Amino acid sequence: ENKLKIRVFKERLRYAITSIPSPLAFFGYVYSFSTFLAGPAFEYSDYVSVIDGSAFAKKGGKKGGKEGGAPSSLLAALWRLLQGVLCLALHLVGSAKFSLGNVLSKEVLAMPFFERWLFTLIALFFCRMKYYFAWKVAEGSCVVAGFGFEGYTEDGSVKGWNGISNMDILGFETATNTAEASKAWNKGTQKWLQRYVYFRNSESLLITYFVSAFWHGFYPG
Numbered sequence: 001e002n003k004l005k006i007r008v009f010k011e012r013l014r015y016a017i018t019s020i021p022s023p024l025a026f027f028g029y030v031y032s033f034s035t036f037l038a039g040p041a042f043e044y045s046d047y048v049s050v051i052d053g054s055a056f057a058k059k060g061g062k063k064g065g066k067e068g069g070a071p072s073s074l075l076a077a078l079w080r081l082l083q084g085v086l087c088l089a090l091h092l093v094g095s096a097k098f099s100l101g102n103v104l105s106k107e108v109l110a111m112p113f114f115e116r117w118l119f120t121l122i123a124l125f126f127c128r129m130k131y132y133f134a135w136k137v138a139e140g141s142c143v144v145a146g147f148g149f150e151g152y153t154e155d156g157s158v159k160g161w162n163g164i165s166n167m168d169i170l171g172f173e174t175a176t177n178t179a180e181a182s183k184a185w186n187k188g189t190q191k192w193l194q195r196y197v198y199f200r201n202s203e204s205l206l207i208t209y210f211v212s213a214f215w216h217g218f219y220p221g
Helices: 002-015 023-030 044-051 074-097 113-144 169-173 178-184 187-198 205-216
Strands: none
Touching: 002 044, 002 187, 023 044, 074 113, 113 169, 169 178, 178 187, 187 205
């Protein structure tokens, strides 16, 4: 627990805004095309470091990439696009047979309890695919724009582009408890709540869940 606190406090220091942003920088961050509709949310300091190019600088101030710019993120972005398209296909095909809207239909309610329960689980699975599609495509648009860069290894090679990963699909689908599932689902929001709400309010889950509920809105769906 103490190690987690130390890590979170270091993250706060890293993400701290030390000067008031210009109107252009502020509104550019708030209305960033790559995150405007479906996220993923990331810190203002990460946004600025990509815009000014400092996120891609190597040790000693040397610029990264083949020509001194950002390393190529094309393959990482295409991989997310592929995941998104696959999830969309699963949603369209699966929801045609197992629609969540049919859970309370006469046909489903007439099924034995176990069959009705199984139908609901399958319908929920295919319903989640549309969210995975939106998040993965949004992640891809962020990556192709240069966001999510994780830096360089000691030998100067690229670590990866998972800095703004918002959804661990496999981690969520195979989670064995609520804690594992919550860490894999909407990771950007979960980290933000942990960093700025949970540890700033005496580790109160009540306050954290209240802020999360207020943030998401009071209507289901």
